[in-house]
Amino acid sequence: MQISDLADRIAAGDRRALARGITLVESNRADHRKAALDLTERLRTTGREALRIGLSGTPGVGKSTFIESFGLMLAETGLRIAVLAVDPSSARTGGSILGDKTRMERLSRHPSAYIRPSPSQSHLGGIARRTREAVALCEAAGFDIVLIETVGVGQSETVVAEMCDLFVLLLAPAGGDELQGVKRGIMEMADLILVNKADGDLKPVATRTCADYAGALRLLRRRPQDPDGFPKAMTVSAVEAAGLDTAWAEMRALIGWRRETDHWTARRAAQSRHWFEEEVRRGLLAALTEDPAIRAAMADAARRVAEGLDGPDAAAAAMLQDLRHRPAPG
Amino acid sequence: MQISDLADRIAAGDRRALARGITLVESNRADHRKAALDLTERLRTTGREALRIGLSGTPGVGKSTFIESFGLMLAETGLRIAVLAVDPSSARTGGSILGDKTRMERLSRHPSAYIRPSPSQSHLGGIARRTREAVALCEAAGFDIVLIETVGVGQSETVVAEMCDLFVLLLAPAGGDELQGVKRGIMEMADLILVNKADGDLKPVATRTCADYAGALRLLRRRPQDPDGFPKAMTVSAVEAAGLDTAWAEMRALIGWRRETDHWTARRAAQSRHWFEEEVRRGLLAALTEDPAIRAAMADAARRVAEGLDGPDAAAAAMLQDLRHRPAPG
Structure with a gap:
C-alpha cells in the first residue's frame, strides 16, 4: 500500500490501517523509518487533537482494571479511546504488559475502544519515539482520548509525562502512613493522584492514604499550569467503578482551565521542542x-x-x- | 612560551610550569584546547605512571584533615603527592573546596606535595576531562601519587572512580546501625572504606560502624579485580594520624596484587576506552x-x-x- 493511501485510511478511522501504521512506526528498518516519517508528516495536517492521558502505577495497583472500568465509562458516553503502553520492562522479559488483551477484555471488544499491545522494544529512547508516533496516529485516526499506560518504575514516567496533556498516578492503599516510596520527582509530575481499591475492607485505608497524599501534594511548590486545588488526590474503586465519574470531571475541569489559559498550547509546544x-x-x-x-x-x-x-x-x-x-x- | 618548552619543564618537575599547564587544560578557549591537547600528547611519551587514588566523602567526614595527615605521612617517606579536586558543587557556589589552602596548610607547604585548588567549572562532563588532563600532567611531572578528592554527593564519585586506580570512601561514625544512606552503587565502587574519627568518645561508635560496613561489603558480589579480603573496611583517625600506615599498607597490598594479575593494566585500558x-x-x-x-x-x-x-x-x-x-x- 502507498503511504498516502495508508494515511487516508487512518484519517478515515480504519482500525486495520491504524494497526498497520503503528507496526510501521515501531520498525527499526531504515526504509520503514523513512516511510513512518512520511506517514506521520502526512497525518499532521489532519489537525486533530486527542486528550492525551498518561497513567502510571506500579504492578499490583490495579492499572488494567482501572483502564477497563474508566475506558468503558468514557466509551459509553460516546468518546473514542485508544490505549497504548510504554513498558521498558517488557524489553527485558520479552513479554508485554498489554500483550494479553484478556487483561481488558470488555474494553477491547468495545467498538469505541482500541487497545494496542506494547511492543517488545529495546531502550527507552526508541520506545519514546515509537510511542509518540503511535499517539500521533491515534489522534489522526480521530480518537478523543489516548491513554498512555506505563509501569511505575524507572524513567518511563518522565518519558510519558513529556508526551501527555494530563499525568495520572494510580496508587494502592498503603498500610501505615508512609507514602509507598513514591519518588518526589514522580509526585511533582502528577496532575491527579488516584488511590485505587477504595472498596470493602480497604476503603478506610484508601481514604487515609488519600489524605496523606493530599497533604504531601500541598507541600509541593505551586505550578503555574495548575488552577486552585490542583494537583489533587482522590480515592477510586476500579472493581466497583466508583469515583471514576468524579475523577473524569476533575480531569475535564483541569484541562478546561489549561485550554482557556493557554497552558495546554504552551505545554504541547514545549513538548514538541523537547522531542x-x-x-x-x-x-x-x-x-x-x-x-x-x-x-x-x-x-x-x-x-x-x-x-x-x-x-x-x-x-x-x-x-x-x-x-x-x-x-x-x- | 612554546608548548614544547612547557612540556619539557613540566617533565622536569617545574611546579610553576605544572600550574600553568593545568590552567591551560582548564580553559574553554578553542585555541587553549588545541594547545592543551598538544601538551598532553607530548607528555604521554614520558610513560610515567602515578598511583591515582580517588577519595570520596560527604562534607563533615574530615576529608581535608585526612588528606593533610595521609599526605604528610606519604611525603615524609619521600613520596611525591599531588592533590586535585573534582567539585561539581563549587560550580554552583562559585567557591571551591580546595580554594583555601589553609585547609591543608602543613601539606601545602611540604616540598614533596602539590595542592591544586579546584576550578569553578560548569558541568560534570567538562570537569571530568579537565581533571583527567590535570592528573596526566601531574603524572608526567613525576608525582608518585595523585589523590583526586570529591565530595560524596551526586555523580562525581562515578566520574572519579573512572579515572583512578584505587577508590577510597571516607565515612564518619554513624549513630545507630544504619549505613548513613551510602548508596549501593557507591559502596560497589569502593576498594577501601575508611571510617574516620576513631578517636576519643567516638572510637567505639567508629569501631561498630566499621563492622557494619565490613558486613555490608561481604554481601556484595565478588569482583574479579579484588584479592581475598577486599574491598575492606577499616577505622582511622585523621586528627591523631592513627591507622593511616595500616590503610596505606592495605592500599599497597591491593595495588601490588592488581599489578601482578594485570588488573591494573586492564583497568587503565578500560578507563582510556571509556573516556x-x-x-x-x-x-x-x-x-x-x-x-x-x-x-x-x-x-x-x-x-x-x-x-x-x-x-x-x-x-x-x-x-x-x-x-x-x-x-x-x-
Missing part, C-alpha cells in the same frame, strides 16, 4: 553504533586507545574531525 | 550548543516545531541531514 532536541541528540549518538563504517572506526580507535597507542582525548578529537568530514550515507 | 568514547559523545552533542551556526539552526528549527509548523521527528531528521552535510569549522 525535537532529544531526537537530534539521539540521532547524533546513534550514528556511532548504527553506521557500520563509523562503528568500525570507533572500535579501531578505542582499541588503539586501550593499548596506549593514542591518548583518549587526542583520539576523540581526531574521531570528531573524521565524523564531520564523512560524507552523508545513502 | 575516548565519552569524549566523542560529548563532542558530538557539544557542537549543538557551542557552534554558533548550528545553535542558531537548532533554535530556528525548535521554534518552528514549537509553533507547529514542522513535526518534531521530521525536523530532527532534517537537522541530522543538515549536520552531516555541514562543512567542518575552522
Whole structure:
C-alpha cells in the first residue's frame, strides 16, 4: 500500500490501517523509518487533537482494571479511546504488559475502544519515539482520548509525562502512613493522584492514604499550569467503578482551565521542542553504533586507545574531525 | 612560551610550569584546547605512571584533615603527592573546596606535595576531562601519587572512580546501625572504606560502624579485580594520624596484587576506552550548543516545531541531514 493511501485510511478511522501504521512506526528498518516519517508528516495536517492521558502505577495497583472500568465509562458516553503502553520492562522479559488483551477484555471488544499491545522494544529512547508516533496516529485516526499506560518504575514516567496533556498516578492503599516510596520527582509530575481499591475492607485505608497524599501534594511548590486545588488526590474503586465519574470531571475541569489559559498550547509546544532536541541528540549518538563504517572506526580507535597507542582525548578529537568530514550515507 | 618548552619543564618537575599547564587544560578557549591537547600528547611519551587514588566523602567526614595527615605521612617517606579536586558543587557556589589552602596548610607547604585548588567549572562532563588532563600532567611531572578528592554527593564519585586506580570512601561514625544512606552503587565502587574519627568518645561508635560496613561489603558480589579480603573496611583517625600506615599498607597490598594479575593494566585500558568514547559523545552533542551556526539552526528549527509548523521527528531528521552535510569549522 502507498503511504498516502495508508494515511487516508487512518484519517478515515480504519482500525486495520491504524494497526498497520503503528507496526510501521515501531520498525527499526531504515526504509520503514523513512516511510513512518512520511506517514506521520502526512497525518499532521489532519489537525486533530486527542486528550492525551498518561497513567502510571506500579504492578499490583490495579492499572488494567482501572483502564477497563474508566475506558468503558468514557466509551459509553460516546468518546473514542485508544490505549497504548510504554513498558521498558517488557524489553527485558520479552513479554508485554498489554500483550494479553484478556487483561481488558470488555474494553477491547468495545467498538469505541482500541487497545494496542506494547511492543517488545529495546531502550527507552526508541520506545519514546515509537510511542509518540503511535499517539500521533491515534489522534489522526480521530480518537478523543489516548491513554498512555506505563509501569511505575524507572524513567518511563518522565518519558510519558513529556508526551501527555494530563499525568495520572494510580496508587494502592498503603498500610501505615508512609507514602509507598513514591519518588518526589514522580509526585511533582502528577496532575491527579488516584488511590485505587477504595472498596470493602480497604476503603478506610484508601481514604487515609488519600489524605496523606493530599497533604504531601500541598507541600509541593505551586505550578503555574495548575488552577486552585490542583494537583489533587482522590480515592477510586476500579472493581466497583466508583469515583471514576468524579475523577473524569476533575480531569475535564483541569484541562478546561489549561485550554482557556493557554497552558495546554504552551505545554504541547514545549513538548514538541523537547522531542525535537532529544531526537537530534539521539540521532547524533546513534550514528556511532548504527553506521557500520563509523562503528568500525570507533572500535579501531578505542582499541588503539586501550593499548596506549593514542591518548583518549587526542583520539576523540581526531574521531570528531573524521565524523564531520564523512560524507552523508545513502 | 612554546608548548614544547612547557612540556619539557613540566617533565622536569617545574611546579610553576605544572600550574600553568593545568590552567591551560582548564580553559574553554578553542585555541587553549588545541594547545592543551598538544601538551598532553607530548607528555604521554614520558610513560610515567602515578598511583591515582580517588577519595570520596560527604562534607563533615574530615576529608581535608585526612588528606593533610595521609599526605604528610606519604611525603615524609619521600613520596611525591599531588592533590586535585573534582567539585561539581563549587560550580554552583562559585567557591571551591580546595580554594583555601589553609585547609591543608602543613601539606601545602611540604616540598614533596602539590595542592591544586579546584576550578569553578560548569558541568560534570567538562570537569571530568579537565581533571583527567590535570592528573596526566601531574603524572608526567613525576608525582608518585595523585589523590583526586570529591565530595560524596551526586555523580562525581562515578566520574572519579573512572579515572583512578584505587577508590577510597571516607565515612564518619554513624549513630545507630544504619549505613548513613551510602548508596549501593557507591559502596560497589569502593576498594577501601575508611571510617574516620576513631578517636576519643567516638572510637567505639567508629569501631561498630566499621563492622557494619565490613558486613555490608561481604554481601556484595565478588569482583574479579579484588584479592581475598577486599574491598575492606577499616577505622582511622585523621586528627591523631592513627591507622593511616595500616590503610596505606592495605592500599599497597591491593595495588601490588592488581599489578601482578594485570588488573591494573586492564583497568587503565578500560578507563582510556571509556573516556575516548565519552569524549566523542560529548563532542558530538557539544557542537549543538557551542557552534554558533548550528545553535542558531537548532533554535530556528525548535521554534518552528514549537509553533507547529514542522513535526518534531521530521525536523530532527532534517537537522541530522543538515549536520552531516555541514562543512567542518575552522
